[in-house]
Amino acid sequence: MKEIDITLPISGELCRMLQPGDKVLLSGIVFTARDAAHKRICEYLDSGKPLPLELKDAAIFYAGPTPARPGKVCGAIGPTTSTRMDRYTPRLLAEGVKVLIGKGKRSPEVTAAIRSHGALYLVAVGGAAALLSQCIISCETVAWEDLGAEAIRRLEVKDFPCYVALV
Amino acid sequence: MRQLDINGIKAAVKDSLAQLGTNIDPKVEQAILQAQKEETTELARDILTTLLDNYYIGRRDCLPICQDTGTAVFMVELGEDICFQDGSLTDALQEAVREVWQEQYYRNSILRDPLFDRTNTKDNTPAIIHTELVKGDKLTIKIALKGGGAENMSALKMLKPSDGKQGIREFVLETIIKAGGNPCPPVIVGIGVGGNFETCAILAKKALFREFGSPHPATEWAELEAELLQAINETGVGPQGLGGRTTALSVQIETAPCHLASLPVAVNLNCHAHRHCKISF
Numbered sequence A: 001m002k003e004i005d006i007t008l009p010i011s012g013e014l015c016r017m018l019q020p021g022d023k024v025l026l027s028g029i030v031f032t033a034r035d036a037a038h039k040r041i042c043e044y045l046d047s048g049k050p051l052p053l054e055l056k057d058a059a060i061f062y063a064g065p066t067p068a069r070p071g072k073v074c075g076a077i078g079p080t081t082s083t084r085m086d087r088y089t090p091r092l093l094a095e096g097v098k099v100l101i102g103k104g105k106r107s108p109e110v111t112a113a114i115r116s117h118g119a120l121y122l123v124a125v126g127g128a129a130a131l132l133s134q135c136i137i138s139c140e141t142v143a144w145e146d147l148g149a150e151a152i153r154r155l156e157v158k159d160f161p162c163y164v165a166l167v
Numbered sequence B: 001m002r003q004l005d006i007n008g009i010k011a012a013v014k015d016s017l018a019q020l021g022t023n024i025d026p027k028v029e030q031a032i033l034q035a036q037k038e039e040t041t042e043l044a045r046d047i048l049t050t051l052l053d054n055y056y057i058g059r060r061d062c063l064p065i066c067q068d069t070g071t072a073v074f075m076v077e078l079g080e081d082i083c084f085q086d087g088s089l090t091d092a093l094q095e096a097v098r099e100v101w102q103e104q105y106y107r108n109s110i111l112r113d114p115l116f117d118r119t120n121t122k123d124n125t126p127a128i129i130h131t132e133l134v135k136g137d138k139l140t141i142k143i144a145l146k147g148g149g150a151e152n153m154s155a156l157k158m159l160k161p162s163d164g165k166q167g168i169r170e171f172v173l174e175t176i177i178k179a180g181g182n183p184c185p186p187v188i189v190g191i192g193v194g195g196n197f198e199t200c201a202i203l204a205k206k207a208l209f210r211e212f213g214s215p216h217p218a219t220e221w222a223e224l225e226a227e228l229l230q231a232i233n234e235t236g237v238g239p240q241g242l243g244g245r246t247t248a249l250s251v252q253i254e255t256a257p258c259h260l261a262s263l264p265v266a267v268n269l270n271c272h273a274h275r276h277c278k279i280s281f
């Protein structure tokens, strides 16, 4: 299958060329955030507290990996169901988030918001976490360790495979 | 009375839990391989190839095939003529989970309270334990690592008896279509029919514990399983919900007698990362 290389942050030009169903290989920086982190990001935005990550042009991966074995960069990692983040996503897009990575469909509101912000929603393969783990070059917990698997991690990925779902 | 040593049981349960996370059921792998040959679109084939590669890497590197190492679910069939030596079965199962999650670097996914205290218990306990008393002196423990994505898309409906087979079919298809890519298709569909509200849900769960791909022993139910599998694979949901023929790998139904006013149906979905096994003592 044809694969399109994407270096993050993605350029608007490349984003506009993508079609649903395209396979892409991502390289660059991605932040993990799941339900609890999304909730907290929005609380911080509401109260004007500084965030531990820059949302502008960011790529957010809905994921919580298994702990890494000693000597390993990252444990098994893969997407969780995106629709649980739908409530928070328009807010994050308004703050400049450009790429979302998860699995499953999005709500009509989120679909519209992705299109109007020129953002990109990618689906990664669920239940392929040992394979995806090989695409992680570095993994560092940057905030909210108290959330355990749901903490925010900064990942450097290389040739991380996804499919374009919404653009 | 048959005496069973708790330490031996715990060791066997720990072995199974450790195997389940990183090793896919060979029958599931075989079914994916077959499906990959039959898929007609490049995208669907590519996803199925990724799944096969993932199973291989999981085994090779001792890495969980899915990061959601799930809730530990036990279905215990306990012979009435058994007594345990050297401890409690409940404690042994919970300890096995606690220890394996740490030793195998599984992800802790259990929260203390569903609403008011969503903090992690940090050892993946409590596991869910269903117990059924059976005659005799045998002990069977069925074990699953059940991921949240597929569990979330499960559903139960109290149909009217007049809804009949067509009603069951419509409800199952509606559940699959609504679930889309969320339960990580291709899925395994456990269906409970009959009993009452709570037993129907347990029947659906039990159906997932049946050997993968094994038909219901009664012909008419086995035929309904085959018919539903075909209908599900005609919905076009496909691998990861991105379109294709392979939406489900198996449909497994369990049934029970029910009240004359009722026709309960429950659909318990499981993802392709089907981590179920059984040990007997």
Ligand code: SF4
Pocket: A078, A079, A080, A126, A127, A128, B066, B067, B068, B069, B070, B146, B147, B148, B149, B150, B151, B182, B183, B184, B271, B272, B273
């Ligand atoms: S549904 Fe299954 S394969 Fe998908 S993320 Fe959950 S546990 Fe993993």
